[in-house]
Amino acid sequence: MKNLAVAFSLLCIHLCNAQNIYLSKVEKTNDNTDKFLYKKAEATIGAEYLGEIEVQGFSNDDAAVFSLIYKKAKEIGANTFSFKPFENIDGTPQSLNPANYRIALYYTPKEKLERQKKGMLYVFASSDKDQKISINKKDYILTPRSYLTLDITPGEVYTISTKKLLGSTIKVQPKTNDENLYFQVSSLKVKSDTSGTGGLNLKSGDIIGLEKSFAEFLSLIYVQNKH
Known part of the structure; x- marks a missing residue:
């Protein structure tokens, strides 16, 4: 009975820490072969919206999370991304919740990339x-x-x-x-x-x-x- 209780506890912990990362929306795809995936600056123009990724569940392994996001983004040819907040009931944007957030994916031509501040x-x-x-x-x-x-x-x-x-x-x-x-x-x-x-x-x-x-x-x- 004790072993069963321990197993049940471990299962509950696993379920609580389970994480899903999936393409929640695909508007279109792009066949570019860019290896990078950069954060899109707000001032960037000419970015083509491709779709969205949703992350459900928290993980401390940020490298593994990014690896999965990268692979999903490359499935539709994205090379840039931005945070897409959920909305409150009154329509105001929610802050990023590390246990559940959305990322918008784009293809941005290299000449249109508005880079983050350098130096x-x-x-x-x-x-x-x-x-x-x-x-x-x-x-x-x-x-x-x-x-x-x-x-x-x-x-x-x-x-x-x-x-x-x-x-x-x-x-x-x-x-x-x-x-x-x-x-x-x-x-x-x-x-x-x-x-x-x-x-x-x-x-x-x-x-x-x-x-x-x-x-x-x-x-x-x-x-x-x-x-």
């Missing part, structure tokens, strides 16, 4: 508790599922440290401000993604360099820390 350093949290980090000897607190951004200056060296015993420290020196730098501070040992289709690509202990598509997805579902 920024993004640092994402990933643990379930506050994390203290240091950037150029200045301390910051990253709350769970949040991120911070800093303007970067070409040629300047940026030292990022996790400030933990046996933690990691990395130094980066951007040559230009034409791109953004994306890192995640992780309390877990995360395997790098080598597929080239979005995920994790650099790793230094518990500081991980992120591929742009995955980082822009995290900036959608995480909350930006004001510092």
